[in-house]
Amino acid sequence: MASLNPIVKFSAVSKRYGDGPVVLADLNLELAPGEFVSFIGPSGCGKSTVLKLVAGLNPTTQGQVSVAGTTPRQARDRQAFIFQDATLLPWLTTQHNVELPLKLRGDPVAARVAQAREMLSLVGLDQVRDYYPRQLSGGMKMRASLARALTLAPQLLLLDEPFGALDEMTRFRLNEELLALRTKTPFSALFVTHSVAEAVFLSNRIIVMAANPGRFHAEVSVEFPYPRQAELRELPGFLAKVTEVTRLLHLVEGASRA
């Protein structure tokens, strides 16, 4: 019955840096395997910090984060982090960038070349394997970053505003591609974003956060079945959901300003 165990669990988690103000207060959350949960909230509410706690890049001050039943650090090989910018290494070709996690793990050359090629064709970058990052468009860089994250077949993907810098059309397309990827290589996801529409399109649950201190304010479940297609964005139900989340967000922003 291992599949019933949560992949991520927050138990009364608080975080502050040194003697500074409390960044996150009393967070409780359970993420079942296969879930896609988005965090949305005013800037400074600690959304990105939530992901860093799960990744084990930052320690908690109080409470516990567990990932796949163990500590975040020990669960590192089950998760991958996707940063705001694509964080490709500029001196490596796209192919070599995608191979990097496998290389660091010590996989033999032939295996990692094949694996990276497969991931690149999965995200539609076969044509630009030998290009350097500076030759790629913003969307291509993000696809390469996704391919790199997925080479290790992680159970959990942490995405920190990955599409924030892209134009709207590219962002929509990448949202669709991200969901399509999940049907081929299943993973759970924690997704930080500023875009309500993006959160509604991708997630089965949205957590609206409030600031000062950062906390989970409200939770909205999004029940559209997967696989979701582009047409979903035009349904009245979708727009109603966007409105609902936007209202909550305005409420929270008003409150944290007061």
Add this chain to the structure above:
Amino acid sequence: MKKKSSVSVWLLPIITGLIFVACWYSLRLWFHVSEWLLPMPHEIIATMVKEHSRLLAAAGYTAWGALGGFLLAAMTGFLISLLLGRSLPLRRSLYPWLLVLQMTPVIVLTPIIVMWPLIGPGLPGIITITWLISFFPIVVNTTQGLLSTDMNHVALFRMCHASRWQEMIYLRVPAAMPFYLAGLRIAATLAPIGAIFGEYMVGNSGGGSGGLGYLVYSYNTQIKIPALFATGLTSCLLGFVFVAAVSLLNWAVLHKWHDSFEREDH
């Protein structure tokens, strides 16, 4: 548009050079600066032609000293930077002493170095002096580069369980390459100067002979002013060879990926 800019790359320095030479001639012809103070450019060229075998041999000798010191600085500079970049305590304990070494004028150290066993006058002494003059900018630049790695890249490596060694080899060292090459470029301008200075000093103390620095010493005592100018010009040419070589290396390492070589066609 691109054509135009590449023409001006050549044309503008040539024009300023011609203006400079014209001023030079006018100093002699109109302001009557005496011949032994300021030989005319064509006289210097003539001396260069006349003395070309001595100058060429001397430049060749100096080139070895400069190259030896430069390569030694390139290697030790890199290794010292790796140590400094690897740990904060090491950086704290070594850096002030490197500064002390750099602050001590080489002119003070030279007579001491020349007397040391295993080094002494001659090529080893000259290489040591060249090394002393040129390694510091390499260390400063490369250490800065090793410490300026993008924090998200570091986080990425941590997420991949990378060892500190892997982080150094696959992340910090390549990220520091532009810095290292910038350091090498400064060192390339300093190395020939260091070698010539070393030869001059060593020549003074009666040991070394053969290099451009020794030639300066010998022409100076004979008050051969045009020959001194010719030696200066030769040294300058040698410096250009060093800088050109490093620029070529810089291009070879960086042009494919670094933003400083961004082309306009994409």
